Amino acid sequence: MGTIMAHAFLKQGKRVAVWNRSPGKAAALVAAGAQLCDSAHAALSASPVTVFVLLDDQATHGVLGRPGVMAALAGRTVIDYTTNGRDEGLALQALVNAAGGLYVKGMIVAYPRNVGHRQSHTLHTGDHEGFEQHRALLEALAGQTMFLPWDEALAFATVLHAQAFATMMAFFEAVGASERFGLPVAETARLLLDTSRFFISDALEEAVRRLEAQDFAGDQARLDVHAGAFAHIAQALHAQGAWTPVFDAVCGVVQRAESMGHGDQDIVAATQVFAAANPPETAAQRPI
CATH class of the missing domain: 3.40.50.720 (NAD(P)-binding Rossmann-like Domain)
Structure with missing residues (x-):
């Protein structure tokens, strides 16, 4: 470097x-x-x-x-x-x-x-x-x-890299899972990049707008609709024997957001799951 x-x-x-x-x-x-x-x-x-x-x-x-x-x-x-x-x-x-x-x-x-x-x-x-x-x-x-000041800079760097590397791993997971469906891996990777580029960028732009306005109206992308679709996607992945811990975690987050009463809100309301004062206990955190 x-x-x-x-x-x-x-x-x-x-x-x-x-x-x-x-x-x-x-x-x-x-x-x-x-x-x-x-x-x-x-x-x-x-x-x-x-x-x-x-x-x-x-x-x-x-x-x-x-x-x-x-x-x-x-x-x-x-x-x-x-x-x-x-x-x-x-x-x-x-x-x-x-x-x-x-x-x-x-x-x-x-x-x-x-x-x-x-x-x-x-x-x-x-x-x-x-x-x-x-x-x-x-x-x-x-x-x-x-x-940025010290504490703010280090906090921002932490969440920035957590988001960036989680995004990368979700891409790697999807590319790897494509092989279980018999798809050509390199070609599918390119298709995923090209097809999702605008979709994801637009979704994040919309999320920022909604967070700035505190507008979680479910007029575009209701969380409960996503939860139903995610269940079908997970079933198809698991039927092919794909190991998808990243997407499985996504499904778990959306289900928890539904249980917290955000089902009729925009999917960006999932932000509130992560901001909650008492996050759900994970297997790694449970006492043996």
Whole structure:
């Protein structure tokens, strides 16, 4: 990821200085026009902003503990894309601030192939001043970038990735189940993508509108109608021996929403099942 980010900066015409704990890994970047630094201190001194992409929090502290690094942080901004937790990030922010620098925690919502894509998103937190100073630079990594306070940023990142990966798994499940029906898997995957693209996008747009207006009228997609259809879909899947834990969970959610009195409302009312103060007990939560 770090190499791809550096290439994205170079493609935008930025002057890029790089340092890697394994110098040989920077050869392709040097060939592309980057300047290779012989130390972390030299890399930090070369620019008012430094992007960290390391293995983990321990590796980050290892770099910060190298000779001259802490002194080089004064008046500079560190943008850290290393994966770490809230407490680790806050501790790093305090450390950088104490050295006279600014700390911005970054999260990129894209796989490496889409770094630099205008539709990719990045999320940042930490020192807002540092983010605003270097917003234009960060847009070289993703066309859509935002800043939120620490707790809000981490909460949003959590629910965003839960939703995104659940969506992916539902797609993988459907593609896998198609093989049980004798359908060509690769062709069916393409058909699923093409056929569902507008349907799902429109459904989510409508859900946002209804949540903003608190309008759950069942004039388009009643929840109880979905529950009946879901039962038929599940029966057909199970008859073919398909293992569909994701869709089975969907059926369970809709049934619970019906039992809570939302059957005559729009399917977006299922949101209230997940927002309920007392969620249903799952098998994993039950005492043995």
